[in-house]
Amino acid sequence: MSTDSLRLDPGTTRRVRWLFADSTVIARRSLAHIRQVPEKLIDVTVQPLMFVLLFAFVFGGVIAVPGGSYHEYLIGGILVQTIAFGMMGPASSMATDMLEGIVDRFRTLPMSRSAFLVGHIFAELAGMLLAITILSLSGLAVGWTISSSFGDAVAGYALLVVFAFTMIWIGTLLGVLVRSPDAVMGVGFIVVFPLTFVASTFVPIDGLPDGLRQLAEWNPISALAAATRTLFGNPTAIPADAAWPLQHPVLASVLWCAVLLAIVIPVTIRAFRRRTTG
Amino acid sequence: MYELHRTTNVRASGLGKRYGDLWALRDLDLEAESGSVLGLLGHNGAGKTTTIRLLTTLAVPTTGTAQVAGHDVVAEPGKVRSQIGVASQAATVDGLMSGRSNLEMVGRLYHLPPEMARERADELLVRLGLEHAGDNLVKTYSGGMRRRLDLAAAIVASPPVLFLDEPTTGLDPAARRDLWELMRELVGNGATLVLTTQYLEEADALADHVIVLDHGQVAAAGSPPELKRRIGGERLDVVVTDGGDVIRAREALVRFADGPIDVEAGAGRLTMPLVEGVALMEVMRALDAVGVDAHDLSRREATLDDVFLTLTEQPRQEVAA
Numbered sequence: 303m304s305t306d307s308l309r310l311d312p313g314t315t316r317r318v319r320w321l322f323a324d325s326t327v328i329a330r331r332s333l334a335h336i337r338q339v340p341e342k343l344i345d346v347t348v349q350p351l352m353f354v355l356l357f358a359f360v361f362g363g364v365i366a367v368p369g370g371s372y373h374e375y376l377i378g379g380i381l382v383q384t385i386a387f388g389m390m391g392p393a394s395s396m397a398t399d400m401l402e403g404i405v406d407r408f409r410t411l412p413m414s415r416s417a418f419l420v421g422h423i424f425a426e427l428a429g430m431l432l433a434i435t436i437l438s439l440s441g442l443a444v445g446w447t448i449s450s451s452f453g454d455a456v457a458g459y460a461l462l463v464v465f466a467f468t469m470i471w472i473g474t475l476l477g478v479l480v481r482s483p484d485a486v487m488g489v490g491f492i493v494v495f496p497l498t499f500v501a502s503t504f505v506p507i508d509g510l511p512d513g514l515r516q517l518a519e520w521n522p523i524s525a526l527a528a529a530t531r532t533l534f535g536n537p538t539a540i541p542a543d544a545a546w547p548l549q550h551p552v553l554a555s556v557l558w559c560a561v562l563l564a565i566v567i568p569v570t571i572r573a574f575r576r577r578t579t580g
Numbered sequence: 581m582y583e584l585h586r587t588t589n590v591r592a593s594g595l596g597k598r599y600g601d602l603w604a605l606r607d608l609d610l611e612a613e614s615g616s617v618l619g620l621l622g623h624n625g626a627g628k629t630t631t632i633r634l635l636t637t638l639a640v641p642t643t644g645t646a647q648v649a650g651h652d653v654v655a656e657p658g659k660v661r662s663q664i665g666v667a668s669q670a671a672t673v674d675g676l677m678s679g680r681s682n683l684e685m686v687g688r689l690y691h692l693p694p695e696m697a698r699e700r701a702d703e704l705l706v707r708l709g710l711e712h713a714g715d716n717l718v719k720t721y722s723g724g725m726r727r728r729l730d731l732a733a734a735i736v737a738s739p740p741v742l743f744l745d746e747p748t749t750g751l752d753p754a755a756r757r758d759l760w761e762l763m764r765e766l767v768g769n770g771a772t773l774v775l776t777t778q779y780l781e782e783a784d785a786l787a788d789h790v791i792v793l794d795h796g797q798v799a800a801a802g803s804p805p806e807l808k809r810r811i812g813g814e815r816l817d818v819v820v821t822d823g824g825d826v827i828r829a830r831e832a833l834v835r836f837a838d839g840p841i842d843v844e845a846g847a848g849r850l851t852m853p854l855v856e857g858v859a860l861m862e863v864m865r866a867l868d869a870v871g872v873d874a875h876d877l878s879r880r881e882a883t884l885d886d887v888f889l890t891l892t893e894q895p896r897q898e899v900a901a
Contacts, residue, residue: 327688338676407672410636412662413689
């Protein structure tokens with residue numbers, strides 16, 4: 303086999319190199335913002351920590367989880383809930399950028415076309431990784447453990463990262479669509495709050511009344527929480543007669559993320575182009 | 581020995597942009613060569629910013645074509661972007677970073693090597709009088725400082741073609757003159773500058789060629805002296821003592837006017853192009869004959885202001901009854 307077919311054309315190599323270099327510059331800009339406004343990190347640091355403590359100690363005593371302790375059950379849910387709420391950060395920083403016209407500056411520069419979105423996504427991913435780390439450590443402190451194999455644990459974290467990536471894209475889309483950063487909070491709460499509570503996030507779903515229970519069984523958040531618990535070897539408290547996604551939580555979660563990404567990425571790129579061209 | 585080599589760096593023909601039902605710009609032709617300044621003059625909403633957006637690849641034209649530095653703005657936006665520097669009306673700098681970081685970031689995105697981006701940032705902070713504020717967050721800057729930083733960002737990579745959208749709006753006169761000096765220097769080094777302004781004085785001082793825009797259409801084009809000549813050489817300003825006299829004054833002045841008479845009833849001021857060869861004495865006598873007391877009477881060369889007024893506005897209405 304000739305090696306020529308393996309060589310990338312120099313134009314492509316250069317484009318990829320600039321995409322990487324330019325995205326790094328944009329990501330560093332986002333990180334510089336965090337240095338100036340550290341409050342931006344509250345929703346991925348202090349807030350999840352607060353949730354862990356509240357749920358572990360306020361509800362921990364009254365919620366029984368079949369097959370384990372509530373503390374072990376809780377962390378998988380809070381990881382997923384934090385990542386879901388984490389979409390508000392990218393949404394508000396994107397909405398702010400759209401408003402301030404800095405995007406116009408970037409669009410007149412010879413930078414890589416995709417670097418603005420890519421850099422933004424990667425900086426937000428760094429924030430999410432911080433949240434996942436803080437949650438894992440605080441979980442360990444209140445009695446959560448990873449009792450699965452090393453491979454499953456790695457898969458668990460990989461799934462969380464994929465989910466984080468998905469939520470960042472959804473947040474970015476929201477940021478591109480809303481007219482002002484203030485609107486992000488409203489939309490975020492109205493959608494994300496019920497979504498994360500009508501689910502197996504904090505309580506086992508077999509206690510939910512009919513109707514709500516079916517909603518929770520098909521809620522992607524439930525699948526993700528169950529998948530996280532499964533991969534970390536924590537109690538899942540899934541009823542034997544639960545719907546398909548909860549019977550196969552890992553596969554269902556991967557499918558959910560893949561479908562959402564397949565929709566949200568092109569829609570976001572199109573919305574971003576439409577909003578910034580004209 | 582050497583021939584001065586001038587190339588046309590910005591060219592547009594039949595350029596138009598429609599937003600919904602509204603044409604923001606219609607049928608614009610323009611050309612600017614290296615080492616020259618093209619001024620786009622007009623009120624808010626005249627189409628100046630739209631023109632800049634089209635030429636800088638921020639918007640896609642509805643009609644017509646444009647080339648910047650030899651590249652078509654629609655077909656090769658990437659190549660255009662590597663040749664241009666843009667300072668926009670809404671100073672597009674990042675408030676949450678320092679002035680220096682802003683310039684370094686923009687330099688890096690022009691693909692300057694890191695050390696060069698840093699050096700250029702230092703150099704331009706000094707050049708634009710921002711060296712003491714270079715490490716402060718841009719959100720603490722005054723409006724004028726932001727504009728200067730925005731201009732610095734536009735020239736970080738010394739691009740051959742510059743688009744400055746109202747670069748001196750909101751600046752005090754001293755800062756404005758500094759910027760004029762800088763713009764002359766850049767153009768002297770061979771840059772092509774496309775400048776929009778609402779200040780006639782600015783177009784007069786800087787531009788080699790001026791396009792006057794009004795409601796998205798070209799109202800006039802030419803060099804500042806040409807425009808002045810075309811609109812009439814001399815102007816007469818008359819200020820009457822009693823505001824009620826403007827109607828009678830206007831009637832008396834009609835025969836000396838080489839065009840419409842602009843009447844500012846409140847100030848009792850009348851301005852008009854003067855028929856060639858009229859002596860001021862004749863005008864005074866004519867006013868005297870109708871019993872109007874002129875408080876001030878002066879003739880002067882037409883300024884770009886007059887050009888603008890004549891081209892883009894109906895003369896102010898003859899005094900409400």
